Amino acid sequence: MGKKYVYLFSEGNKDMRELLGGKGANLAEMTLAGMPVPQGFTISTEACTQYYNDGRQINDDIQAQIYEYLAKMEEICGKKFADPENPLLVSVRSGARASMPGMMDTILNLGLNDTVVEGLAKFTNNPRFAYDSYRRFIQMFSDVVMELSKKRFEEIIDDVKEKKGVKQDIELDTDDMKQLVVLFKEFYKKEKGVDFPQEPKVQLMEAVKAVFRSWDNPRANVYRRMNEIPYDWGTAVNVQSMVFGNSGNTSGTGVAFTRNPATGEKALFGEYLINAQGEDVVAGVRTPSPISKLKDEMPEVYEQFADIADRLEKHYRDMQDMEFTIENGNLYMLQTRNGKRTTAAALKVAVDLVDEGMITEKEAVCRVEPKQLDSLLHPQFDTGALKKAAAIGKGLAASPGAACGRVVFSAEDAKAWHDRGETVILVRLETSPEDIEGMQVAKGILTVRGGMTSHAAVVARGMGTCCVSGCGDIVVDYVKKQFTLGGNVYKEGDWISLDGSTGNIYGEAIATVPADPNSGYFGRLMGWADEYRKLEVYTNADTPRDAAQARSFGAEGIGLCRTEHMFFEGERIKAMREMIVAENVDDRKKALAKLLPYQQSDFEGIYEAMEGCPVIIRFLDPPLHEFLPTKEADIEEIAGELGITVERLKNVISSLHEFNPMMGHRGCRLAVSYPEIAEMQTTAVINAAINVTKKGVYTVSPYIMIPLVGEVKELKYVKDVVIATADKLIRDAGTDMKYEVGTMIEIPRAALTADEIAREAEFFSFGTNDLTQMTFGFSRDDAGKFLDAYYTKKIYESDPFAHLDQNGVGKLVKMSVELGRKTRPDLHLGICGEHGGDPTSVEFCHNVGLNYVSCSPFRVPIARLAAAQAQINHPRK
C-alpha cells in the first residue's frame, strides 16, 4: 500500500484544508478541541485527483483504504455498518478547499436497506423514524447519486398525501412511510432498470464516486470559473456517523452564525427545527424557529451550543457558520466554517474584531474580499422585490449594480426621455462613441453584442452605470422600437430591470436600494488599507465628473485620460469630421484649430477636479472611421454639413475601411501620418496646465502618453513633435513648467524592446487590454464566440480580459519592467487596462514592482484594498 488517502477526523487539523477540504479540516479541528462531533473519516482531495487520473475510477488501493477506515470508524462508534442490531449509518458529504455550492452536498442515512431499516425500527423503538429515514435516503441517493429528479419523488409523496387527505409530511404515519419506501423503490427500478442497491458498501462507494464526479459537473465548473477556483484542486469526501435530529421531540437540527451575517452585529444568529433532518431546514416546508428560542426550549443545549460557538469564533478568530444536530437531548456539531457575509457585515466584523483585540489591522484588511466592495458603491435590488422576480434572460455581467427603467433604443431617445424626467434603460445592438450622451443619462445599458471589454462595458464601468452586455438571445428591431427576448416583446417605454453584477435581465420594474458605503467601517478599514499598500491607485477618467467621482473614491491620479471621447459631442464631431476629410495639411490644421478650445477647456476641468494629482493624458487612439457615419441617411446629411459631395464622403469612408481595425491605422500611427494632430493635442494639454497653474491653487505637471507604440523610433518621432510644440508654448508663457512624455506598452513588440523604448519614454503604462488581445491573438469582440468551448473543455479557466494572464501576458509585462528599468532605473510604471481594477491582477502588478494601477472610478476602492492585501501577503520595499 502506498499513499495515505483516508484520514480519521482525529488524525487531521484545520491546517490540512488542502488535503481534507474545508469541511474535513474543521471537523478534525473540532474533534481535536474535544467538541461533540459524530466521528468518521475524510477521503482526501488527492484521492479525487487520482480518481480522475485513473479515468474516473476509484482504484483498489483507495477502496481498500476506505473499507479499512470504515472498520476503524465502527470501532470508534461501537456500531457496525449494516448491522441490523444496532446499525452504523453515515452521511456522505463533499468538501473542497473552498466552499462550492455547485457540487453535490449531502447524502444522509446511508447504510439503510430493507433489513437494516427493520433493525433500526426495533433498536430505536421508533418505526416511523426508521422508515422516514429510509425513504429520505432512497430519495437523496436517487437524486444526487443516480440523477433521478427529486421532484418525481415529491410527486409520489404528494399522491400519497392526497389519497390520505392530509397536507403535511408530519401527518404521515409509519405505514405511509413504509408505502413510500415501496413506491420509491418501484419508481427507482422502473427508471434505472435495476433494484435499489441493498448492499451498504456498494451504496457507500457509489456515493463517494458521485461526490468526485460532482467536482466536474457544469454547475461546479461555472462556479469555479466565477470564483477563480482551480480545477486541479479536487474535492474531499467526508463520511460521518449519523446522528438523528428526526428521532423525536427532544431532537432537532439547525444552523447558526456567531454574528449577524447581514449586518455584522455581534449576537448568535440562526434557526432550528425540532424533530427534523438538515434538509428540512433548507426545504422551507416548516418554518424554523430563531436560535434564541432554543434558550427557552432546551436551555442546557443552548448554553452548551453558545459556549461552543464562542470557543469556535475565538479559535478561528472569525465569525463562524455552524451546523448542529440534537439527538435525544444531546448536541452534536456537524460543521463549522468562516461564515459568508454581506459587504456591510464583512466591514463591521473586521473592524469589530480589531476593536475586540482578536485580530490585527493587517488581518482585518485581509478579511474583506476586494470585489465585495462593489455592492457598496452601486445601487442594488431590494432583496424582497428581487425574490419575487424571474429573469427573462441573461447576458454578461459587464458593469455592476442594479438598474430599473423604461426601454429606449437610441442615445437621442435616452436623452429626450431623461430630459422629461423618465428613468431609462438604453438597449442597443452595440454602443459606439456616438452614444455617449445617451449612456450618460441611462440608469442601465443592455447590449446584444460585445464582451466584457466592449465599448458599452468599458464606458459603463467608467461611469459606474449598470450594464449587461452581449445578450445574444435578444432580437432588436430599431424601426419598430422593440425587442424580443424569451418569447416576449418589449416596446419603447416598457419597464425592465438589469442586474449588472449577475447579467440577469428582468422584464419588469424591480425596486432598487441606493448605494450606501457605510462610511464609518468602510472609512476605517480603507484607512488601514491605504497605510499598508505600496501601489498607488489611479483612475481612468475622461471627464471632470468622472475625475471628481474617482477622487472621492480615493484615486491619487488619472492613469488614463482618453481624449477621443471628447470629440463626439455636438460641434466637436463636426470639426473632427472636417479634419478627417481634409485633403491637405492646411485644411486639417484649420479643423484641428476648432477642436483645440474644446479639448483645452476639458483638460482644465480635469486638472481642477484632480486637485494637482498627476493626470496622464493619452493621445488620440481609435481608427478615424469610428468618427464617420455608416448609415446611408447619415452619410447624406453629414456630407451636406461638411459641404462635400456624398461621393467624396463615401470615398473617404471606403478608404478608411479596414479588414482588422484593431490592428489598423490607429494609436500613434495616426500621429505619425498626421503630426498636426499631436501638435494640437500637445497645445491643449500644455496651455490648460499653464492656465490652471496660473490660478495659483495647484501646480500642474502634465503627463502625455503616446499609445500603440511598437518601436522606439516611432515614439521618438511623435515625442519630437510634442516637445517642439510644448517647449515653445512653455517658453512663450515664460514659465518653467515640467511635463513628461511616456508611452503605453500594449503591443508585444513594445514589451520585447522595452529597453529601447525606455530611452525615449519617461513612463510606461501597460495597456493590458490590447496587450492581451495581441498576445493571445484574439480580438475581444470576437473571442466570445469560441471562448465558451475553451471554458467547457478546460483550456482556459478564466477570461484573460478580466484576469491578467500571468503566464503569457504577465511574462511580457515582467520583461518590460526589467528591460525598461535597466535603461531608466527610475522609470515610473503602471497599468491602465481593465485589469487595473481586478484584485488578482493588482496583486500581480504589486509583485512585479509596478508603481501604480489605474482603473475605472468605481473600482478604485477595490484596487486600494487589493493593493493593501498584496503588500500584506507579499511585502515589498
Add this chain to the structure above:
Amino acid sequence: MGKKYVYLFSEGNKDMRELLGGKGANLAEMTLAGMPVPQGFTISTEACTQYYNDGRQINDDIQAQIYEYLAKMEEICGKKFADPENPLLVSVRSGARASMPGMMDTILNLGLNDTVVEGLAKFTNNPRFAYDSYRRFIQMFSDVVMELSKKRFEEIIDDVKEKKGVKQDIELDTDDMKQLVVLFKEFYKKEKGVDFPQEPKVQLMEAVKAVFRSWDNPRANVYRRMNEIPYDWGTAVNVQSMVFGNSGNTSGTGVAFTRNPATGEKALFGEYLINAQGEDVVAGVRTPSPISKLKDEMPEVYEQFADIADRLEKHYRDMQDMEFTIENGNLYMLQTRNGKRTTAAALKVAVDLVDEGMITEKEAVCRVEPKQLDSLLHPQFDTGALKKAAAIGKGLAASPGAACGRVVFSAEDAKAWHDRGETVILVRLETSPEDIEGMQVAKGILTVRGGMTSHAAVVARGMGTCCVSGCGDIVVDYVKKQFTLGGNVYKEGDWISLDGSTGNIYGEAIATVPADPNSGYFGRLMGWADEYRKLEVYTNADTPRDAAQARSFGAEGIGLCRTEHMFFEGERIKAMREMIVAENVDDRKKALAKLLPYQQSDFEGIYEAMEGCPVIIRFLDPPLHEFLPTKEADIEEIAGELGITVERLKNVISSLHEFNPMMGHRGCRLAVSYPEIAEMQTTAVINAAINVTKKGVYTVSPYIMIPLVGEVKELKYVKDVVIATADKLIRDAGTDMKYEVGTMIEIPRAALTADEIAREAEFFSFGTNDLTQMTFGFSRDDAGKFLDAYYTKKIYESDPFAHLDQNGVGKLVKMSVELGRKTRPDLHLGICGEHGGDPTSVEFCHNVGLNYVSCSPFRVPIARLAAAQAQINHPRK
C-alpha cells in the same frame, strides 16, 4: 583638431570601404598598387554622419580638414586650385559603401570660373576645350548642386545649334562655347537670383554638401529600402584631380568590364569615345566604339589598360567594372569596382573563377546574390522590347517574373479564355480562395488591394506566377468588364503586361523570354551550396503539382501543406458549406465524410510527389466565413444548392461575421469547437500515408501541424483528438507507422510559453507572417495605408513582412527556440512564413539554430543558397 575626416588616396586601401566608401577605397587601392590614378582625397562617411548630426552643416573642423587636404593635393599634383596659370581642376563624386544609383554621381571640371577658364585656354592652347569644359561644369553644378533641370540647359544648346544650323555639339566652335557660357550664367542668375559662384572653394564646399544631401533624397531612400542598405551608413565624397578626355583626338574616355557582364564570358568588354568626357558615353549622343577597337587606334594604351584590367581582376579576385580616361595619350584609371552582372553571368563567373583557381568553392557560393536566382526561374521581358515600353502604373512587386496577356476580370473568365487558347492576365480588386482555378491558368495577376502577403501575392508566389498587387490607382468596373489606369480604359481582352519584379504595369503586349536556369553553372554552384549549408530547405506546397515543382528546385520536404485550399473546388466547397451550416454534430460529420475522400487523395498525390520526404500538414486554418458567399445573388443560389432557406444562410453568414477576422475564430480554435474536423483531417492524413506506404516505394511518416496555438492545453486538446483517431486507424491497418504532432508558433503567447507547448508539440514551425502581425499589432492587409509614412519618416527601413524583424519578432523566435529545446532537446524547428525564402531572414534562422526553412517552391533555390552563405559566414555545428 579631433577626428580625422579626410584621407589622401595614398592613405587608404581597399579594406577601408566603411570609412572611405567603395569608390574611395578602390582609388586608394589602385594608388597603392602603383596604377595611374589622378590623385586626390576622400572625405569620409563619418563626415557625412557628422553633417547630419550637425543639422545639415559641414562644421568648421571638417571644412578646415578639407582645405588642408586640398593644399596637400595641390602639392602632389604640382598645380594650384584656381590658379589661372596652370589650374588644378577637380571632380567631386559620391561614394557609399555599396554602389547607390539613387545618389548624386559626379561633378566634373570643378574649379573653373571666368578667370580660370581663360588661363586654361591659354595653358592648353585649346580655347574650345576650355570653354566646353566650363559650360559643362556650369551645367552639371547647376543640375546636381542647385537642382536646376539639365533639360533647360539642353534646350539652350539646342537653340544655339538651331540658330547656327548645325546638329552635333561637336560642330560648335569656341565662340559658340563662349556664348553658351554666357547664356548658362544668365539663366542661372535668372533662376537662382544670384551669380554663378566664381569662388572655387565655395564651389567645392557646395558640391560636397550636395553629395551629403543626396544621401537623403527620396530616390536614395527608396533604393536603400529596396536593397536593405542602412540609412546610418552615410556616403563618402571623392575629390580627384581632373584629367581631360575631351582635350583632343589623342584623348578619350571609356568604361570596361574584365568579363562580359551579360554572359560571364572571359574577355575585355566595354566601349569608349575619343575626345569626350565621361558623361558623353552615358548620354549616347555619339556612338561609342567597342573596347577592342582601341587596340587598333591606340595599341600601347590598350595594352597598358588590358594589363591593368588583368591585374585588377587578379587583385580583387572578381570581375571588375572600370572607368578610364586617356589624356593626350596617357591612360588614367578613374574607378574600379566589382562589376554588376546578370544572374547567368554571376553563376558563370563564380564557377569559372573556381576553375581558374582564383577563388574557392566557398567564395564562389558567396559571389551570387541569392535573390538574383529569381530571374533564372521566371520568364523575363525581352530587354529590347521593354526599352520601348512605358509603364502606365505601378503596384507592389508581389511575385517576380514578367507576364503578358489579355485582361480578364473573373476566375471563370480566366478559365474560359485559357481553355480556348488565350493567355490571360487576371485583374481583381483582390483575390480570394474561390479564385484559385482562375489564378492557376493566368500568366499574371493584378490586384487593386492587398499587400505583399495578401492572398493574391502569397498564392502567386507559391505557383511561381507573376503578380502585381495593391495598385490603388486602378478603378475596376466588374460590370462593364474594364479598368481605368493613368487615364486610359482597358477592356476585357485588351493586352497588358506586368513586371512582378518591379511592380510595373504596361498597357501593351511586351514580349517575354522564358525562364532558363543555365543548368550547368547553376547546378555546380548549387551543388557546392548544398554541401555547405546546415539548414534543410523545405517548401510550402498544397498540391502535387507545386510539390513536384519544389522537388525539382531541390526542396527536401514540405514545411507547410495548407489544407484549406483543397476545399474550394467544385463539389468540395459544397460539402464544406454543408459542414458550416450543419446544425449539429451528426450533420457536420456527414458533410465532413464527403470531404474525406478528396482530402485523402490529395494527400496521396502530395506524398508521392515528395518521394518519401517529410510532409508537414497544417490543419484547417482560415475562419469559416471565407467559404461562404458574400453577394446577394450567390447567397440565393447557394442556399438553394444546400437546400436551406436564404434567411438561414444569411443567419449563418451573419453569425460568422467578425470585427477582426485575423484575430477571430480560426486555426485550432475551429478544432476545439468542432473536433470532428480534426478527426476527418487526421483520417485523411493517416489513411493516405498508409496507402502510399503500402505500395512499397516510399515509407511515409506524416507530420500533423496544429495552427494558431496559444496555450498548451489547447494543443493537448486537439492532439488528443488526433492521437485517438490516428492510433485507431494505424492499429486497424495492422501497421506500426510513425507520425508526429507539432504546432505553429505564430501567436506571441505560444512563443512566450514555448517550454510548456513543447511538452506536447513534437516540432515547432514558426509562422512568422502571423507572428509579425501580432507582435507589431498591425494587420498586413491594413498596414499598407500607414507604412509608407513610416518609411518616409525612417521609422522602419524595411517591410517586416518581407524581412524578419530580428529585434522584436526575432526575439520571440529566439526565446521559443531556447524554451522549447529546454523542454525537448531534440525538438525539430523550422519556419514556414514568407520569411523562409528571404535571404537575410534565412541567415537569422541559421543563426538561431533552426533545423529548416520552408518557402514557396520558386524560392527554394534562393533559400538553399542563402543557407549556404549563412553557414560560410557564421559556421555552426
